[in-house]
Amino acid sequence: MNVITTFSMPPVCAFDYKGDMQAIIDVAKELKYNSDGTNSKSQDKHVLDKLPELEAFCNECCLEYQREICGANSGITIQQSWVNINYTGDSAESHWHSNSYLSGVFYIASNAKDGSPIRFHSALRGFAYYPNEGRWGYDEDGEMNPYTSSTCDIASIPTKLLIFSSLLPHSVPLNVSKDARVSLSFNTTPTLPFGDENRLNRIT
Numbered sequence: 001m002n003v004i005t006t007f008s009m010p011p012v013c014a015f016d017y018k019g020d021m022q023a024i025i026d027v028a029k030e031l032k033y034n035s036d037g038t039n040s041k042s043q044d045k046h047v048l049d050k051l052p053e054l055e056a057f058c059n060e061c062c063l064e065y066q067r068e069i070c071g072a073n074s075g076i077t078i079q080q081s082w083v084n085i086n087y088t089g090d091s092a093e094s095h096w097h098s099n100s101y102l103s104g105v106f107y108i109a110s111n112a113k114d115g116s117p118i119r120f121h122s123a124l125r126g127f128a129y130y131p132n133e134g135r136w137g138y139d140e141d142g143e144m145n146p147y148t149s150s151t152c153d154i155a156s157i158p159t160k161l162l163i164f165s166s167l168l169p170h171s172v173p174l175n176v177s178k179d180a181r182v183s184l185s186f187n188t189t190p191t192l193p194f195g196d197e198n199r200l201n202r203i204t
Contacts, residue, residue: 009122010165011069012152015061017106017159019053027051028083028108028182039092039172040085047184048081054106054184055081058161062102062188065163075191076102083108086116086181092172094121100166100187108184110156111177117153118162121169125150156181 027050033040048055055078062076079100086092097103105118126147130136137149144152153173154162164170166187175181193204 007124009124010168012120012154012162012164012168013061013065013069014154015057015064015161015163017054017057017161019057021108021159024051024054024108024184028184031083033083033085039090040087042083045080045082047083048078048186058104058106058186061161061163062104065102066190072190074194076188077191079187079189081184081186084181084183084185086172086175088175088178088180090172090181091116091174094119094169094171096169097166097187099189101190102163102188103166103168104161104163104186104188106161106184106186107156107158107182109158109180109182111179111181112155112157114177115156115179115181116173116175116177117155119171119173120152120154120164121171122150122152123169156183 027047028042031042031044031047033042044050048058059076059078062078066072066074066076084092110116137145137151139145146152172181193202195202
């Protein structure tokens with residue numbers, strides 16, 4: 001059988017941060033937070049301004065994602081960045097990030113085994129029938145099948161950065177661990193100017 005790839009959801013790419021985690025933890029502890037009843041967000045919406053080493057890392061990873069996945073070489077501008085805390089019993093409903101190109105989440109603290117993952121949701125529905133008796137979307141060995149699954153969970157592991165299309169819906173399931181799940185999220189836009197004058201999509 002020859003598999004011919006047609007269309008696909010933009011992938012999530014993971015990167016490993018090798019810098020000073022203690023400096024990031026210290027900044028997260030000093031921030032003030034507001035709770036909406038499901039989780040807590042920092043009042044400061046430009047946290048990466050306080051963390052230039054991490055900001056540079058996030059920017060470089062976004063550029064690599066753009067180059068390798070999107071086939072583009074425009075610069076990347078990080079817009080808002082904030083810290084989220086999911087305490088035991090907290091969660092976050094499915095959402096996507098408007099007015100953004102690429103989004104990222106960097107894990108500061110979490111129980112890598114029992115802490116809430118990030119859950120990505122697919123709008124693609126490739127098949128109408130469910131012939132398997134087992135769990136739809138998973139192979140017999142329990143591995144997720146990307147052609148039939150509608151969700152994908154990725155563990156929240158400290159020092160990991162995940163970058164993905166801002167249009168990709170995602171959520172955070174209930175945190176059942178005893179540890180707080182602390183992450184830094186950010187949004188981006190391409191650096192102006194970008195687009196093509198001849199294709200009439202130039203933005204300056």
